[in-house]
Amino acid sequence: MKSIVRAGYILTLLAVLHAASASQMVKPTVPMSVTADIYRFRGSDDAHVLVEIAYAFPEGALTYKPDSAGLMGGGAVSVLIYQRDSLVSSEGWVTPHRVADTSSFSRGMNLVGLHRLELGAGDYVLRVLVRDRFAPERRDSIGVRLPIRLFTTAAPALSDLEFASVIRQGNQGGLFYKNTLDVVPNVGGMFSEDQRCNYYIEAYNLTSGQDTGQFVVRTSVLDAVGKEIITRDRPRRRAGESSVIVDNIPVKNLRTGTYAMVVSLLDRDGKPSSSASRKLYVYNETLGIDSTLLTTASTLPMPQYMSMDEAEIDREFQWAKYAAMDDEKTQFASLKGIDAKRRFMTDFWRQRSAGLREEYLARVAYANANFRVLSREGYKTDRGRVVIVYGQPDDIDRHPNETEVRPYEVWSYNNIQGGVIFVFVLRNAAGDYELVHSTHRDELHDENWDRVGITR
Numbered sequence: 001m002k003s004i005v006r007a008g009y010i011l012t013l014l015a016v017l018h019a020a021s022a023s024q025m026v027k028p029t030v031p032m033s034v035t036a037d038i039y040r041f042r043g044s045d046d047a048h049v050l051v052e053i054a055y056a057f058p059e060g061a062l063t064y065k066p067d068s069a070g071l072m073g074g075g076a077v078s079v080l081i082y083q084r085d086s087l088v089s090s091e092g093w094v095t096p097h098r099v100a101d102t103s104s105f106s107r108g109m110n111l112v113g114l115h116r117l118e119l120g121a122g123d124y125v126l127r128v129l130v131r132d133r134f135a136p137e138r139r140d141s142i143g144v145r146l147p148i149r150l151f152t153t154a155a156p157a158l159s160d161l162e163f164a165s166v167i168r169q170g171n172q173g174g175l176f177y178k179n180t181l182d183v184v185p186n187v188g189g190m191f192s193e194d195q196r197c198n199y200y201i202e203a204y205n206l207t208s209g210q211d212t213g214q215f216v217v218r219t220s221v222l223d224a225v226g227k228e229i230i231t232r233d234r235p236r237r238r239a240g241e242s243s244v245i246v247d248n249i250p251v252k253n254l255r256t257g258t259y260a261m262v263v264s265l266l267d268r269d270g271k272p273s274s275s276a277s278r279k280l281y282v283y284n285e286t287l288g289i290d291s292t293l294l295t296t297a298s299t300l301p302m303p304q305y306m307s308m309d310e311a312e313i314d315r316e317f318q319w320a321k322y323a324a325m326d327d328e329k330t331q332f333a334s335l336k337g338i339d340a341k342r343r344f345m346t347d348f349w350r351q352r353s354a355g356l357r358e359e360y361l362a363r364v365a366y367a368n369a370n371f372r373v374l375s376r377e378g379y380k381t382d383r384g385r386v387v388i389v390y391g392q393p394d395d396i397d398r399h400p401n402e403t404e405v406r407p408y409e410v411w412s413y414n415n416i417q418g419g420v421i422f423v424f425v426l427r428n429a430a431g432d433y434e435l436v437h438s439t440h441r442d443e444l445h446d447e448n449w450d451r452v453g454i455t456r
Contacts, residue, residue, distance in 0.1 A: 025134065026064040026071055029105050032140040033057060034130045035188045039160045042151050042204055042242075048118040049148050052162075053079055054185035055128050056112045059097060060105035063134040070100040074133035079115050081146065082125045082369035089117060094133060112165075112187055114175055119148045125369035141392055143366035151204060156215075156265050158276040159202040163189045163261075167198050167246055179244045193284040196248040201263055201276060203243045209267075214238060216266040217245055221280075224258050226303065233266070254282045256289045260303070301342040302349070310338040313345055319364045319379055320348070322389050323356075363388045373432040382435040386411065386422055393422075405450075409433060417441060423449050 039052040055077065062073035074096040081089040097111055124146040132138035151157050163186040170182030183200045191197050199219075206215065214235045221230035230249060249261070259280050264272040305313060317324070317332050324332075328348065335341050349357040367384030368377050378384040387393075393411035400407045407426040413419070420440040424433035437449035 024066055026066070026073075026102060028063055028132070028135075028138065029060040029102070030058050032061040032130065032132060032138045034128055034140045034142050036126070036128045036142050036144065037162075037185060037187050037189070038126065038144065038146060039162045039185075040148065041159045041202055043118045046150065046153060048120055049150065050116065050118055051146070051148070053115045053117075053126065053128065054112065054162075054187045055079075055115075055130070056110040056185075056187035057130050057140070058105075059099065059109050059111050060102075061132070061138070062097065063132050063138070064099070064102075065134055070098055071102070073097050073099075075111065076131040076133055076136065077113060078127075078129040078131075080127045080129070081117075081119070082127070083122055084369070085372050088119075088124070091115060091117075096133075110187070112185060114185065119146075121148050121150050123147050125365045127366060137394070143362040143369075145361075145365045153205060153208070155208055156206055156267075156273045157204045158263065158265060158274045159204070161261065161263055161276045161278040162200045163191075163278065163280060164198040164200055165195075167200060167248075181244070181246070189278060189280040191251045191280060191282055193252045193254075193282070193286055196250050197261065197280060198248045199246070199261065199263070201245045203245055203265060203274075205241065206238050206243060207241050209273075213268070216270075217247070218262075218264045218266055218272070219247060219249060220262045220264070221249060221254070222260045222262065224303075226260075229254075229259075251280075251282050251284070253287075254284060255287045256282060256284045301346045305342040305345055308342075310341060313338065313341045316345065316361070317341075317348075320360065322385060323352070323360060324348070360388065363391065371432070376432070381432050383409075383411075383424055383433055386435070390416060407433075408436075413440075425449070 034055055034057045036053060036055045039054065041050040041052065043050045057075060059073075062075060064071035064073040066072075074094050076092065076094050078090070078092040080087060095111065095113055125143060126146045127141055127143045129141040130139060151159075162183065164183050165186045166182065166184040168182050170177040170180060174182055176182045176184050179202075181200070186198070203217075215238055217234050217236055219230075219232045219234075220228050223229050232249070234247070236243065236245070245263070259282060260277050261280055262275055262277040264275040267273045308316075321329065332341070332344055335344055364379050367379045367381070367387050371378035371381045371384040371387075373381060379388060390413055394414045395412040397410040397412070399405070399409070409424045411422040411424070413421075417440060420438060422435060422440070422443070423437040425436045426433050435444055437446045438444055
């Protein structure tokens with residue numbers, strides 16, 4: 001009996017100590033939010049592409065534990081790459097972060113990391129997941145399509161364009177080191193008025209043609225309607241087969257808004273032989289937003305649709321069916337011609353919250369990569385639809401091998417309607433997990449799900 005009392009006392013003491021320790025934790029000041037950019041460079045051979053995955057999350061999104069040197073926090077980072085139904089790469093690590101105090105949190109500082117790997121040609125999906133080291137239930141993830149096309153060897157070519165917060169002479173072996181430089185990515189491409197937009201890009205096959213003299217690098221900045229507002233040509237000596245191009249553009253004269261930077265190689269006739277582009281975002285408190293530009297932009301198709309053919313636009317609307325109203329589905333079905341469909345899709349997304357298209361299509365890409373069953377694409381499955389509509393679950397309780405019941409999964413969403421679950425059952429070994437019950441008020445509800453259709 002004494003041993004039981006002693007054990008109870010010890011457990012109580014441990015609980016008190018744990019509560020005291022938890023109370024000393026410095027709680028996050030902002031939500032966990034991860035962003036990522038992809039840069040593709042020539043690989044170690046002609047059959048591979050070097051992929052750099054840059055990611056960032058706010059230092060204020062972490063939970064910190066006081067110690068003798070200040071505050072210690074960290075993010076547990078996972079980088080996963082899928083091709084069709086297969087996981088082709090999975091890497092994970094903890095990024096520790098120490099601060100003296102919380103004063104830097106108010107400045108919105110981000111923690112930036114980089115992961116490198118080589119991939120062969122194909123269509124992939126990238127997912128980056130970050131968890132708070134001391135509060136792992138706090139997490140965020142992002143999924144993006146990752147198409148890999150091999151670089152030509154027959155003509156001049158450019159790598160992806162990389163924006164950087166810092167480019168300087170580097171030390172070999174450092175995280176951001178390449179070609180004698182430290183290139184610290186500006187993930188997301190956001191610049192304020194007092195910054196310069198630094199960029200890094202690689203040029204290949206410079207000696208493949210008849211041109212042997214100088215070549216010209218043209219840097220252009222286009223506004224949201226495609227109007228060229230900055231253009232600069234710089235000649236460069238053709239010193240070898242490849243070249244690293246580093247430059248910067250001031251943004252102090254750009255109003256708040258979305259822009260595109262285009263870097264082109266010009267041949268001896270002044271025509272672009274290769275180009276690369278990337279969006280950048282400017283916040284200029286002094287000049288503010290150009291309202292005339294916003295009015296004009298709203299009447300034109302989104303730039304993404306100008307490079308898509310009609311079949312690709314049809315495909316996107318099929319993906320978007322979970323976000324579409326019945327009258328929008330009817331209207332789209334009646335459209336004739338690519339111009340009408342471009343205008344429709346532009347209006348469709350602009351009527352919704354900013355950034356929804358990118359988030360929605362990333363969820364579709366994740367669903368297609370993870371939930372495909374034979375010829376049925378992932379976005380058409382029950383689990384795929386739930387991920388697209390509601391996002392990643394906060395928790396998944398899997399039961400794949402229980403003896404008396406069929407395999408099933410319970411997905412939990414803690415921040416929807418006070419907490420909801422979705423239950424999926426694999427009725428047929430050759431089939432897919434079907435939604436059999438949910439506590440969400442707009443979904444299938446069957447309180448007898450654990451007795452009907454789940455027992456073997």
